[in-house]
Amino acid sequence: MEAETKHYKRVMLKLSGEALANDKGFGIDPEVVYRLAREIKEACESGVEVAVVVGGGNIWRGLKGSQGGMDRASADYMGMLATVINSVALQDALEKLGVSTRVQTAIEMRQIAEPYIRRRAIRHLEKGRVVIFGAGTGNPYFTTDTTAALRSAEIEADVMLMAKKQTDGVYDADPKYHPEAKMFTHLTYNDVLQKQLAVMDNTAITLCMNNNIPIVVFNIDVPGNIVKACKGETLGTLIER
Numbered sequence: 001m002e003a004e005t006k007h008y009k010r011v012m013l014k015l016s017g018e019a020l021a022n023d024k025g026f027g028i029d030p031e032v033v034y035r036l037a038r039e040i041k042e043a044c045e046s047g048v049e050v051a052v053v054v055g056g057g058n059i060w061r062g063l064k065g066s067q068g069g070m071d072r073a074s075a076d077y078m079g080m081l082a083t084v085i086n087s088v089a090l091q092d093a094l095e096k097l098g099v100s101t102r103v104q105t106a107i108e109m110r111q112i113a114e115p116y117i118r119r120r121a122i123r124h125l126e127k128g129r130v131v132i133f134g135a136g137t138g139n140p141y142f143t144t145d146t147t148a149a150l151r152s153a154e155i156e157a158d159v160m161l162m163a164k165k166q167t168d169g170v171y172d173a174d175p176k177y178h179p180e181a182k183m184f185t186h187l188t189y190n191d192v193l194q195k196q197l198a199v200m201d202n203t204a205i206t207l208c209m210n211n212n213i214p215i216v217v218f219n220i221d222v223p224g225n226i227v228k229a230c231k232g233e234t235l236g237t238l239i240e241r
C-alpha cells in the first residue's frame with residue numbers, strides 16, 4: 001500500500017537540546033546546528049510554515065540540578081536560560097543561510113529576543129519566518145515538550161514533530177537493551193499514557209490529547225528526516241486520537 005503524505009500548512013518542530021550537541025550530548029556543535037538549519041530551510045522552501053521549540057538538556061536540566069541540592073525553581077530557570085542559548089544558536093545558523101527568523105522568549109529579555117506574543121508569532125509564520133520559541137513556558141516544573149504542545153495549540157500547528165536522537169520512533173521496549181523490541185507506526189494518546197511509553201511527559205501528551213494535536217516521533221540522526229517530517233511524509237510513529 002502506498003504511504004499517505006499529509007499536507008501540513010504549519011508545523012511545530014521540537015528539537016531536544018541534545019539535537020544541537022556534539023556526539024557526547026553536551027554543548028553546541030556548530031556543524032550539527034548547520035545541518036539542522038539547512039533542513040529547516042529546505043522545509044520552509046517547500047512552503048510549510050515552521051515553528052521550533054528547542055530544549056536545553058545539552059546544557060542544563062533543572063531536575064538534575066535540584067537532585068544535586070539546588071532549589072528546583074532556580075535550577076529550572078537555569079534550564080530555561082539554556083533553551084535561549086540554543087535558540088539563538090539555531091537562529092544564527094538559519095539567518096546565515098538566508099532564512100528569516102524570530103526568537104520569542106517566554107521570559108522577557110528584549111535585548112536578545114522578542115517577548116512571546118501569540119498573534120505576532122502567527123504573523124511571522126504567515127510571512128514565512130521561522131519562529132523559535134525560547135525559555136520554555138516561562139514556568140518552572142515544566143518541560144520543553146510541554147512547551148511545544150502548548151505553543152502548538154496556541155499557533156494552531158497541524159502537527160507536533162518530535163525529533164529524537166538514536167531512535168526511529170516509539171518502541172514497546174528500549175531497543176538498546178531489547179533487540180527484539182518492536183516499533184509502533186501508530187499509537188493513540190491513551191496507549192502512550194496507559195503503557196507509560198517513554199515519548200514525552202504526561203503533561204505534554206495530555207495537552208496534545210485534549211487539543212487533538214497529532215504527534216510524529218521520528219529519528220533526527222537520519223539526514224533528510226526533518227524535511228520529510230515537515231512535508232508530511234510517513235515516518236516514525238504517529239500518535240493521534
Ligand code: UDP
Nearest residue numbers: 017055056057062076079136137142143144
Ligand atoms: N524548563 C522549565 N520550564 C519550561 C521548560 C523548560 O523549567 O517550561 C527547564 C527545565 O529545567 C528543563 C530545562 O529547562 O530541564 C531544559 O528543558 P528540557 O529538559 O525540556 O530540554 P530537552 O530535554 O528537550 O533538551
